[in-house]
Amino acid sequence: LVATGGASYQQTGSKGDGYRLAGRLGHSIIPPQPALVPLVVREGWVHALQGVALENVVLSVKSGGKVRQSGEMLFTHFGLSGPAVLNLSSYLTKSFSFPLELSIDLRPELAEDELIVLMRQKIKQNPARSLKNTLNGFYPLRLVPVILVQAGVDGSKQGAQVSRWELERLVKVQKNLTLSVSATRPLNEAMVTSGGISTKEINPSTLESKMIKGLFFAGEVIDVDALTGGYNLQIAFSTGYLSGLSAGKLLVQCNKGITQGIKYNVTIKKT
Ligand SMILES: Cc1cc2nc3c(=O)[nH]c(=O)nc-3n(C[C@H](O)[C@H](O)[C@H](O)COP(=O)(O)OP(=O)(O)OC[C@H]3O[C@@H](n4cnc5c(N)ncnc54)[C@H](O)[C@@H]3O)c2cc1C
Known part of the structure; x- marks a missing residue:
């Protein structure tokens, strides 16, 4: 059961080992990239605003598509962070290219x-x-x-x-209030890694590999990610529960088979 997490915040021990392991076993890996990650902006004036937090703002990007997020944001020494920015970033890394123009509506409740x-x-x-x-x-x-x-x-x-x-x-x-976003912060500073083991190759009812019997996956190592609000933890909890249950059921079946005299051939291929 592979539950090695993503490849961000590597000091936690999650260094992308699961991608390499599953890749060697023949699984497709959607390229890992940062999600829920702070944004770097070009304007020098943000430096003077480091630590300033704003509530109830609307952030939108209109170049090369349209996306908007509302809520809290924070100015940092390199650019922008805070929940609304992190959520916006997950859309930007998937469907937009940098640099791009970001607009902050400081008073969205008023025309x-x-x-x-x-x-x-x-x-x-x-x-x-x-x-x-x-x-x-x-x-x-x-x-x-x-x-x-x-x-x-x-x-x-x-x-x-x-x-x-x-x-x-x-x-x-x-x-x-417009800002030019040049990039996201690096993958290691992303709260979540998007990408990972392709969901097309995993049975959604058991989380067992469709390619290798007895191989299960759980958590961020799978190509699933969500916005802020506890949803990523929920993904980890739910997939952990289901994959553990499924692996346990398979073990029980195998044990029953062994007591009934069925032989299981397991081949370990060195790659
Ligand atoms: C700073 C921060 C804040 C976050 N806040 C939130 C939040 O508020 N809400 C939310 O929903 N999500 C949040 N997340 C994301 C959430 O924590 C993850 O999505 C979730 O923990 C993923 O769970 P996981 O079990 O798949 O992976 P992880 O929690 O990364 O666990 C994987 C484990 O596998 C171990 N491991 C890795 N490789 C190997 C190996 N080769 N051998 C043995 N062990 C290995 C790692 O050491 C680690 O202990 C946050 C993440 C960070 C970094």
């Missing part, structure tokens, strides 16, 4: 015109307050200068002096 109305209300409440301080009420402090620079608006201006054009620019950036 552009609603956000303009909200900003006008905030400015009206305190027209003498600087634009920077007005925005500080909306976002983490370190993110505000980034929004202002991207919008090309002077944050020291009093709210009352902000033109309609400037307000529209600010709203556009909040709804569509």
Whole structure:
């Protein structure tokens, strides 16, 4: 029963041995690649945001296909991480090519015109307050200068002096903060490895190899992976249970056969 995991986080002992073993026995291996992995971005300004976490954002990629994820994200010294980013990455490594443009909607609950109305209300409440301080009420402090620079608006201006054009620019950036993603972090930093032993060659009712009697597979070594939320652990638990049960049943059958005088020929082929 091969349950050697994937090939990421190799310090845990999972180094892809199962792929090599199954490959030598004739199984097809879908090339392992990172899934649930942080993203590397080109923009230097992310470095200043290291450690800033955002909740309830929507991330989308539109170049070469369309994919979006919502939830929490985190800026890191190299780019982006956090649950929404990790989930997005699993789609990107499978169906997209890098570099690609990623858009962050910082206020997905509001349409552009609603956000303009909200900003006008905030400015009206305190027209003498600087634009920077007005925005500080909306976002983490370190993110505000980034929004202002991207919008090309002077944050020291009093709210009352902000033109309609400037307000529209600010709203556009909040709804569509774009970043250029150059790559994912390496496989070893992925929470999960996608790819692995082809499911086409495994009996789904028993998890026994369709090619070699008595060979079973469980967990991440199989070509299955899922988004964050405990689903990968569930895959490991469920496939572990089923393959263990199936292997046990086969052993019982074999033992019965032996007591009834049936001979089993096992050939071990050196490869
Ligand atoms: C940092 C991190 C956080 C994660 N968080 C989550 C989460 O929140 N939710 C979720 O669903 N999933 C999460 N995962 C993924 C989840 O842990 C894995 O998908 C799951 O553990 C896979 O189980 P497995 O038994 O197939 O493989 P593993 O858990 O990798 O176990 C394989 C075992 O086989 C051993 N082994 C490997 N090769 C050999 C060999 N040749 N001989 C003997 N032993 C060998 C390894 O040492 C290891 O103990 C996370 C993973 C990481 C790295």
